[in-house]
Every structure is written in structure tokens, then in C-alpha cells.
Amino acid sequence: MFNLIRRDVILQKRQLLLFIPFILFFIIMDSHPALTFLIASIFIPFNTYAYDEKVETNILLNSLPYTRTEIIASRYLGAIVYMVLAIGVTSLALFAFNKPFTIIDIAIGSSLFLLFAAFTFPLFHIFKPGYISTVVMISFLLLAAIGPAIVLFLAEHLTAITDFINGLSVPVLYIGGTLVIMLLYFISWGTTTVIYQRKAF
Amino acid sequence: MGNVVELKNVTKNFEEFSVKNINLQVKQGFVTGFIGENGAGKSTTIKMMMNLLKPDAGEVKLFGLDYKKHEKTIKERIGFVYDGNIFFEGLNLKDIKRIVAPAYKQWDDTLFYQYVEQFKLPLNKAIKTFSKGMQMKASLAIALSHHAELIIMDEPTAGLDPIFRRELLDLLQELMIEGNRTIFFSTHITTDLDRIADYIAFMQNGELVFNQSIHDLAENYALVKGGMDLLDRDTEKDFVHIHRSSTGFEALTDNIKEVKNTFGNTVIIERPSLEDIMYYLKGGIHHV
Numbered sequence: 001m002f003n004l005i006r007r008d009v010i011l012q013k014r015q016l017l018l019f020i021p022f023i024l025f026f027i028i029m030d031s032h033p034a035l036t037f038l039i040a041s042i043f044i045p046f047n048t049y050a051y052d053e054k055v056e057t058n059i060l061l062n063s064l065p066y067t068r069t070e071i072i073a074s075r076y077l078g079a080i081v082y083m084v085l086a087i088g089v090t091s092l093a094l095f096a097f098n099k100p101f102t103i104i105d106i107a108i109g110s111s112l113f114l115l116f117a118a119f120t121f122p123l124f125h126i127f128k129p130g131y132i133s134t135v136v137m138i139s140f141l142l143l144a145a146i147g148p149a150i151v152l153f154l155a156e157h158l159t160a161i162t163d164f165i166n167g168l169s170v171p172v173l174y175i176g177g178t179l180v181i182m183l184l185y186f187i188s189w190g191t192t193t194v195i196y197q198r199k200a201f
Numbered sequence: 202m203g204n205v206v207e208l209k210n211v212t213k214n215f216e217e218f219s220v221k222n223i224n225l226q227v228k229q230g231f232v233t234g235f236i237g238e239n240g241a242g243k244s245t246t247i248k249m250m251m252n253l254l255k256p257d258a259g260e261v262k263l264f265g266l267d268y269k270k271h272e273k274t275i276k277e278r279i280g281f282v283y284d285g286n287i288f289f290e291g292l293n294l295k296d297i298k299r300i301v302a303p304a305y306k307q308w309d310d311t312l313f314y315q316y317v318e319q320f321k322l323p324l325n326k327a328i329k330t331f332s333k334g335m336q337m338k339a340s341l342a343i344a345l346s347h348h349a350e351l352i353i354m355d356e357p358t359a360g361l362d363p364i365f366r367r368e369l370l371d372l373l374q375e376l377m378i379e380g381n382r383t384i385f386f387s388t389h390i391t392t393d394l395d396r397i398a399d400y401i402a403f404m405q406n407g408e409l410v411f412n413q414s415i416h417d418l419a420e421n422y423a424l425v426k427g428g429m430d431l432l433d434r435d436t437e438k439d440f441v442h443i444h445r446s447s448t449g450f451e452a453l454t455d456n457i458k459e460v461k462n463t464f465g466n467t468v469i470i471e472r473p474s475l476e477d478i479m480y481y482l483k484g485g486i487h488h489v
Contacts, residue, residue, distance in 0.1 A: 003303040010296050011289060056287040063251055063287075064304040065276035201253040 004066065004074035005081055008048045015047055023093055033094060033101035035144070037109025038116075040086040045079040045117065046136065049124050058201045072196050076189045079117050083110055107174075114181050116140065118188035125195045203265070205229045205351050205383045206250055211259030213245055220245050220407045223259070227351075227385050227400075232377060233412075234394035235387035236479060237404035243387040244284075246404065247355045250385075251281060263351070277306060280349030282340045282386075284356040290329035294322055294339055305347035313346035334365045341369075345376070352376070354386035358393050366390070370397050391475035401475065403482070410482060423457045424477055426450070427468035436463050442481040453481035 009016070022043065026036045051057055052075075061071050087106055094101050120136050127135065155162050168176065206227035213220045220242040227233050237243050248254040249261055252268045252275075261268065263275045288297045294317070302308040317324060320338040331339060337357060344352060358366045374397050376382055388394065394401060394415075402412040413421065425440070428449045437443060439460045440452040453473060454460045460470065473481075 003300075006303075007300045010299050011292065013296075051289060056285065057289065059253060059283065060287040060301075062253055063276065063279075063281045063283075064301065065273040066304065067272050200255070201248070 001070050001074055001077070004061075004071065005078040008044055008078060008082070011051055012044060012047055016044075019043055019089075020093075023090055024097075027093055027097050027099060030099075033099065033105035034108040034112070036094070037087055037090055037106055038112045040090040041083040041110060041113040042116070042140070043086060044082040045075070046120075048075070048078070049121075049136075053124055055201055058199075062201060068196050068199075069193055072189070072193045075121065075192070076117075076185070079121075080114075083113055111177065111181050114185050116143075118181075118184045121188055122192045122195060125192055125199065203229045205264060206385065207260075207262040207265075208246070208249070209260040209262075211246075211249060211256045211261060213249060213254060213256050215245075218242070218245075218407060220249075223409050225402060225409055225412055227383060227402075229383050230381050231399035232373065232384045232386075232397050233400040233402055234391075234398035235385060235402045235404070236389065236391055236394065236475065237387075238479075238483070239389060241404040242407040243404055244355055245407075247353060247385075247387060250353060251279070252276075277347070278350045280344030280347065280352045282337070282344050282352070282354040282357050284359055286328060286331075286336045286340070288328050288339070291327055293325050293327055294342075295324045297328065297339075298343065301343055302346075308347045310346075312348075313342060316342035316345055333360045334362065337361060337365075337369070341372075350382060352382065352384045352386075354384070356387055356389070358388055358390055366393065373397055391479060394475055403479065405482060418475075418478070419472055421455055421457070422473050422478055423454050423460065424471040424473040425452050425454055425460055425464070425468050426471070427464065431464060431467060439463055442483075444481070453478065 019040075023036065023040050026039055031039075052061075062068065087110060091101070091106070120139075123136065165173070204226040206225070208223050208225040211220070211223040211225075218240070223242075223246060225246070235243055235246070245254065249256050250263065252261075252272060264278060266275055268275060289300075292300075298313060302310070302313070316322075320335075320342055322335060322339055322342060328336065328339065341357070344354075358369060361369065370393060373384055373386075377384065377397075398415060400412060400414050401418055403410045411418075426449060429445065432443070432445075432450055439456055440454050443450050443452040457470065460468070
């Protein structure tokens with residue numbers, strides 16, 4: 001399993017060289033630290049999917065002594081591992097450039113990443129290869145562009161929910177948020193495993 | 202001698218094609234050639250052996266184990282080579298080895314480098330720059346470096362030039378000297394098999410027509426040539442398929458004894474090549 005996670009680094013050696021300038025770009029452009037954390041986390045796991053949507057890759061992985069459950073588990077665990085590493089690197093970069101950030105930025109960035117992963121990972125196994133990376137990238141940019149506006153709009157108009165959330169104490173809010181995200185991530189993991197088990201290559 | 206692969210009543214349906222009721226045993230320690238036209242169901246059958254496809258009905262067992270419980274144990278013991286390149290094409294062989302090797306408990310680095318040297322493979326060039334023959338050799342080097350007991354190959358000789366094909370066949374023959382290895386490979390170039398196969402499994406239209414030793418095959422089938430005047434409704438029954446021309450007929454029989462009884466010395470009976478058998482069986486298994 002560890003080998004499957006490590007595979008991504010071997011596979012993306014060259015792209016990893018792009019990783020640093022990519023992050024620096026966002027830092028220099030003065031993006032919100034939370035967004036920078038999100039973008040950094042997305043880099044490796046979604047690049048991996050660009051490889052894994054190919055039929056040949058699946059034939060290879062499935063012909064090696066791995067089970068399908070392990071292959072999917074390596075995607076979901078790998079995403080967390082690489083997220084943690086990416087956050088580490090990004091924090092260092094932000095620190096080096098003297099840009100202030102808080103633990104809340106990290107929390108927001110990683111929660112958004114996990115949510116995004118939870119929603120898109122199953123899609124990679126539902127849609128035909130070739131299209132899905134594009135679909136996911138576009139939907140990500142769209143979400144990033146209009147997502148906050150939608151949230152604000154909902155916050156203004158659905159006062160019942162806003163009031164409920166405002167009424168929660170900070171620890172409850174954090175713990176609740178973490179639990180919800182974890183739950184969604186696990187549901188997504190389970191769903192993808194079931195889909196992948198049934199696939200033919 | 203045991204069976205390394207056992208397919209029992211295996212059926213797989215696709216929208217426009219199906220593989221029906223396959224009963225196939227691959228004998229341990231032999232080379233089995235898997236023949237049939239393009240689209241006969243060879244790749245589908247191989248994919249079911251590799252668990253890339255799950256059969257709709259029937260049982261697939263390798264080394265007497267089933268995939269549900271023993272997937273990893275089974276795959277540890279298989280070396281695979283597919284028709285196309287399945288490795289990440291941008292990577293070089295060294296990196297591919299880095300990805301594949303840790304998957305196997307029995308990976309043998311020394312053996313791998315030995316094959317790399319023997320095949321003259323470059324370690325630092327991207328796989329996509331390899332010729333078809335080199336890609337094939339690279340897959341083979343990887344397939345052979347973890348002491349697999351069973352080597353499964355899907356059309357390994359397709360698209361290779363004749364000299365290279367021969368080299369490959371020689372190599373496979375060499376591999377067989379070593380103890381209990383089993384090789385199962387599909388091809389539609391039947392001349393490959395005359396040289397190295399011990400058993401021939403033949404598929405047609407999604408069905409397994411036969412799985413026999415080369416020796417039995419030669420005993421069971423014969424090519425019969427004679428004048429057109431010998432053919433009539435009764436005598437035609439001895440043949441699987443008849444090819445008629447102005448100079449006479451040529452036909453395949455699976456009942457040599459009966460042919461000898463009916464025609465005696467009036468016909469010429471020859472040993473058919475695999476290609477002859479494939480060609481005539483294509484005309485229909487049932488008697489014309």
C-alpha cells in the first residue's frame with residue numbers, strides 16, 4: 001500500500017519541480033493563505049488521477065499483486081499524506097516570504113480540499129477517461145470563482161441556518177465541521193471502492 | 202500433473218459479444234498456445250484469468266485458489282505481458298522498476314538487471330521512445346524478474362518482426378527448461394506455436410473449440426485431398442469443412458479412421474498445420 005502512495009512521487013518527479021514555483025506564484029500574488037493551502041494540496045493527488053484515468057494504468061495496477069480495495073485506499077490515504085506534506089511546504093514558503101497565516105487558514109484550506117476530493121474522486125471512476133480531469137479542473141475554478149458568492153447569498157437568505165450556526169460555540173463548530181468532513185470523506189471512499197470493484201478493464 | 206489455471210463454465214456477456222461456457226485447464230509445466238481469430242474472445246478470457254474482468258457465471262481458479270480470497274497470493278505468482286504498453290510511457294525503465302518491484306515479495310533485482318543486459322534495454326530512456334519490440338522485451342524483463350510460476354501473455358508476438366519473434370520464442374523455450382514454469386500465451390500467428398507449444402487451446406466466436414496436446418491434435422485431425430467425384434451427401438459427413446475447387450477438394454476431418462474406411466487409397470491424407478485447422482474450423486464446426 002505504501003508503495004502505491006510512493007508511486008505518485010516517482011511518477012510526478014518532473015511535475016514536482018513545478019510545484020514550488022506554482023505555490024510561490026500564489027504567495028507572491030498575495031492570494032488568501034487558505035486558498036494557497038487548498039491549491040497546494042490539490043496538486044499531487046489530482047495529478048495522479050490524470051494518470052490513473054488511463055485504462056493502461058488500471059490494467060497495470062490490477063495485474064500487480066494489489067487488491068482493488070487497496071488501490072482505492074491508497075488514493076484516499078495518499079491524498080491525506082500529500083495534503084499534509086503540501087501544507088508543510090506551503091507553510092515554510094509563506095513563512096519565508098513573511099506572509100502571515102493562521103492555523104485557521106490551514107484548517108479552511110484542508111477542509112475545502114478534503115471536501116473537494118470527497119466529491120470528485122468518485123467521479124473519476126464514473127465518467128469516461130479523457131474528459132474527467134478537464135471537467136474537474138473547470139468545476140474547481142468555477143467553484144472557486146462563484147462559490148463564495150453563493151455561500152454569502154445563502155447566508156443572507158437562509159437566516160435559519162445562519163442563526164443556527166452562529167448559535168454554536170466555537171469548539172462545537174470546529175468539532176462538528178471536522179466530523180462532517182470526515183464522514184463525507186469516508187462515504188466517498190466507500191462509494192469509490194464499490195464502483196471500482198465493479199469496473200472492468 | 203496439476204492444472205495451474207482452471208476455468209469452469211465461465212461465461213461473460215457484453216452488449217454485442219459474449220464468451221460462453223468456457224471450460225479450460227492449463228497444465229502445469231507446459232506451454233499452452235491460445236489461438237483464435239481477432240475477436241474470438243482470447244483477450245476476454247485472459248482478462249478473466251487476470252481478474253481484470255469478472256465472469257458473469259462460472260469459476261476461475263489459479264493454482265487451485267480463487268480470486269475472492271487469494272487475489273494477492275495468485276498475482277504474486279503470475280508474470281504478465283500484454284499486447285500494448287501498459288507502463289507509464291513518460292517514465293524510463295528504472296522508474297518503472299521502482300514502481301513495480303516493491304509490489305512483489307519475490308522481486309529479484311539481480312535477475313532483472315541480467316535480463317536488461319541480455320535484452321540490451323536502456324534504463325534511462327522513456328518507454329515511449331522504445332520500439333514495439335523493445336517495449337515487449339521490457340515487459341518481459343519485468344514479468345520474469347519475480348520468479349513467477351505462470352507467465353500469461355496476450356499476443357506477445359503481435360507487431361514484432363519475424364526475427365524478433367523467433368528470438369522471443371527461443372527465449373520462452375529457454376525459460377521452460379527451468380523446472381515447473383507454465384506459459385500461457387495467445388497469438389493469432391499459429392506458426393509461433395508449431396515450434397514451442399505443448400498444448401493448443403482454440404477459441405472461436407466466444408467458445409472454446411478444443412484444448413489438446415499438439416500430439417493429440419495431429420492424431421485427431423487430418424487434411425484430406427481428393428477428386429470432386431468422391432464427394433456426395435454421405436461421404437461429406439466425414440468432414441468438418443470442405444473447400445472445393447475445379448481441381449478437386451481439400452477438407453479437414455476430425456475422424457481419420459472413418460475417412461480411411463470410406464475413401465481408402467483414393468484420397469491423400471496429410472497432417473494439417475494449425476493454420477489449416479483454424480481455417481477449416483472457421484467454416485463451421487458442424488458437419489456440412
